[in-house]
Structure formats: structure tokens, C-alpha cells
Amino acid sequence: MKATFDGTAIRLGKEGHALYEQSGYGRPDPQGLRLSSQEALYLLHRQKIAFDDFTFDTLFAEFADQRNFLRSFLVYRDLRERGYVVQTGPHDFRVFRRGEKPGTGESLYLVRVLSERDPIRFEKLIEEVVASRNMRKQYVLAVVDDEDELTYYEIKLQKLAGAAAPVPPLSHHEAILVGKSAMVRVPAHSDLEQAGYGKRLDAERLMLSPVELLYLMGEDVLTLRRGGETISPADFLTLAQEGDREVVEKHKVYTELRGHAFTPRTGYKFGHHFRVYCGKNVHSDMLVHAVEKEAVLPMSVISRSVRMAHSVKKKMLFGAVHTTGIQFVEFARIKL
Structure with a gap:
């Protein structure tokens, strides 16, 4: 089947409609069938079409100047060879359910293609996931590494549910400031410990971290003192920021997690802000990292985070x- 390329559009004659009707390639128009550059190169490689003026190598070289064409083609080819019908847009690709195609089925995934070094801009990512959700599609990142291998991530905006068991109220406590932390004199198995706060220093003393202090002070169940003077939550926040530039975001995320009756503990050993217990499980269920909505993180950093979380089943x-x-954004590796 002969194809033409005029430097702008790639077309097949009306005989090309069979490719659209059978396998969902291209977009029909009055002149025949218009192909994207990824579709044309893939069909040429599969010897489904031919050009008078181009081989696979020369056509590839022609398209190579298009922004991010190589990674885009690699993802397109991979999805096609997995049995999916793929069309361009509205992000990079829309992918139909296996066995379905345009006109007779609905797309399942909206796919954004990235390299391992591309930044993740959370504000833009959230906007795209919301748009996908409004269209009742799953949002997927297809990441191409430096060796041209592909990894797929499903991105979800999670609405956290409350814990099944109610949280008993806490009695009021007084704490003494020790550096950026605080010490509370309570017996073993106190209400604070049972609610998942603090680390035991000895049989009489419990140490509380800065985010725990900020939360408990905000809930008006703890008074913080230094040298007989009471320290306000605002003054302690200023003090805590001197040693931790992320403490504001951590405090807000910690407060939200506690509001769902979850138990956040430090996630330092896992390279993140919190490990989170969502019920009576002995092991934590989630790793959570607090970021500003405008934050930008390299995809390579997120990949390591997901790999770590999956390796410990979180x-x-x-x-x-x-x-x-x-807004809680979940990243999870998936196999398409």
C-alpha cells in the first residue's frame, strides 16, 4: 500500500481505510487516510505500507528532528505490539481496550511519554490526572530510560478513607522543649504511645518529634514549655523551621493523615517523610512524602521512590x- 509524504502530512489513498477499519490506524479524511509520524514509521517497519522516496532508515531520520520523537515512537511500537490500538492525543496517546478501536470501542488509558530525566511538575501532573479522570480514563506515564527500555506508571489521585477503629481522645500533657524536640513524662503504655506518638527515652520519659509537637499543640492537648515559659505553636514552628525547611509541608500532610485516623511515623529509613499505618497492621501500609504543589522532582527520583515502596509492599x-x-498523588508501576 503506497503512502505519500509532502513534508507536512502522511497520507494513504482511500484503500488505506481498511487499515483504519481493521486495526484503528490513522484518521480518515476526504483524501483517504492521514497517518501520524509514529503510525507511518511503524507500518513501514511492519511492511504494511511503502514509500517511493523513503526507506525505514531515511524516514526515521526525517522524523528524528521532531521533539521527543524517538521515545514517542518506542512507546507507540511497544503498545501496538502488546495488542493495543493507539491514537495520538489528548496527552501523547490514547490507548483502547484490547479488541476495541475507534468507532467501536472506548479508549482506556491516556498516556504521557517521558524520559527518565524529565521533571515531574506536580501542579501540571494533577491537572492532567483530573482531566483524565473527568473523561473516565486511566492516566499513565510511559517512561523511557537511557537504554530505551520502558516502564509504565499509573497515577491516581487518592481520596483517603478513615480508619475503621475510632481514635480515643487524648488527655492533656505538658512537655519540655529539648532542642527541636520535646520530652513528656508519662508512664509506659500511656495514651500518647497507644495513639502512635513519640519514642520512649526511658521508663518515665517519651520523646516527641517536631511534627508530632506541632500537631498535638494544634489539637490543644499539649503545652510546650522552656524554662517555665510557655511556647506558642507559632513560635515553635519558627524554631522548627531553622533546622527543617520542609517542616511546614510535613506538618500539613501529617495533620491531614491524622485527620483520617492514620498513624504517621518517620519514614527516614525508606527515604521519605512518613511511613503510615492505616489500621491494626503490624507493618505500615504507605510511604508518604510531602511536597509543595508547585514542586518539581526528576522522574528518576520518583522511580527510586516507587521501587523502594513496592519492594517493601507499600x-x-x-x-x-x-x-x-x-492532594495525595499515588505512583504505581503497572504492566499493560
Whole structure:
């Protein structure tokens, strides 16, 4: 089947409609069938079409100047060889359910193609996931590494549910400031410990971290003192920021997690802000990292985070902080 390329559009004659009707290639128009550059190169490689003026190598070289063409083609080819019908847009590709195609079925995935070094801009990512959700599609990142291998990530905006068991109220406590932390004199198995706060220093003393202090002070169940003087939550926040530039975002995410009756503990050993217990499980269920909504992280950093979370059988969530609340963004590797 002969194809033409005039430097702008790639077309097949009306005989090309069979490719559209049978396998969902291209977009029909009055002149025949218009192909994207990825479709044309793939069909040429599969010897389904031919050009008078181009071989596969020369056509590839022709398209190579298009922005990010190589990675885009690699993802297109991979999806096609997995048995999916793929069309361009509205992000990079829309992917139909296996066995379905335009005109007779609905697309399942909206796919954005990235390289391993591309930045993830959380504000833009959230906007695209919301748009996909409004269209009832799953949003997928297709990441191409430096060796041209592909990894797929499904991105979800998680609405956290409350824990099944109610949280008992806490009694009021007084704490003494020790550096950026605080010490509370309570017996073993106190209400604070049972609710998942603090680390035991000895049989009489419990140490509380800065985010725990900020939360408990905000809930008006703890008074913080230094040298007989009471320290306000605002003054302690200023003090805590001197040693931790992320403490504001961490405090907001911590507060949100506690509001769902979850138990956040430090996630330092996993390279993240919190490990989170969602119920009575002995092991934590999630790793959560607090970021500003405008934050930008390299895809390579997120990949390591997801790999770590999956290796210890936990979900990987980023808590994006903005003026209207916290948006939890889950990254999960998937096999298409």
C-alpha cells in the first residue's frame, strides 16, 4: 500500500481505510487516510505500507528532528505490539481496550511519554490526572530510560478513607522543649504511645518529634514549655523551621493523615517523610512524602521512590500541599 509524504502530512489513498477499519490506524479524511509520524514509521517497519522516496532508515531520520520523537515512537511500537490500538492525543496517546478501536470501542488509558530525566511538575501532573479522570480514563506515564527500555506508571489521585477503629481522645500533657524536640513524662503504655506518638527515652520519659509537637499543640492537648515559659505553636514552628525547611509541608500532610485516623511515623529509613499505618497492621501500609504543589522532582527520583515502596509492599504517595488542602498523588508501576 503506497503512502505519500509532502513534508507536512502522511497520507494513504482511500484503500488505506481498511487499515483504519481493521486495526484503528490513522484518521480518515476526504483524501483517504492521514497517518501520524509514529503510525507511518511503524507500518513501514511492519511492511504494511511503502514509500517511493523513503526507506525505514531515511524516514526515521526525517522524523528524528521532531521533539521527543524517538521515545514517542518506542512507546507507540511497544503498545501496538502488546495488542493495543493507539491514537495520538489528548496527552501523547490514547490507548483502547484490547479488541476495541475507534468507532467501536472506548479508549482506556491516556498516556504521557517521558524520559527518565524529565521533571515531574506536580501542579501540571494533577491537572492532567483530573482531566483524565473527568473523561473516565486511566492516566499513565510511559517512561523511557537511557537504554530505551520502558516502564509504565499509573497515577491516581487518592481520596483517603478513615480508619475503621475510632481514635480515643487524648488527655492533656505538658512537655519540655529539648532542642527541636520535646520530652513528656508519662508512664509506659500511656495514651500518647497507644495513639502512635513519640519514642520512649526511658521508663518515665517519651520523646516527641517536631511534627508530632506541632500537631498535638494544634489539637490543644499539649503545652510546650522552656524554662517555665510557655511556647506558642507559632513560635515553635519558627524554631522548627531553622533546622527543617520542609517542616511546614510535613506538618500539613501529617495533620491531614491524622485527620483520617492514620498513624504517621518517620519514614527516614525508606527515604521519605512518613511511613503510615492505616489500621491494626503490624507493618505500615504507605510511604508518604510531602511536597509543595508547585514542586518539581526528576522522574528518576520518583522511580527510586516507587521501587523502594513496592519492594517493601507499600503504596507510594506524594502529598502535594496547596491552599485548598492536600492532594495525595499515588505512583504505581503497572504492566499493560
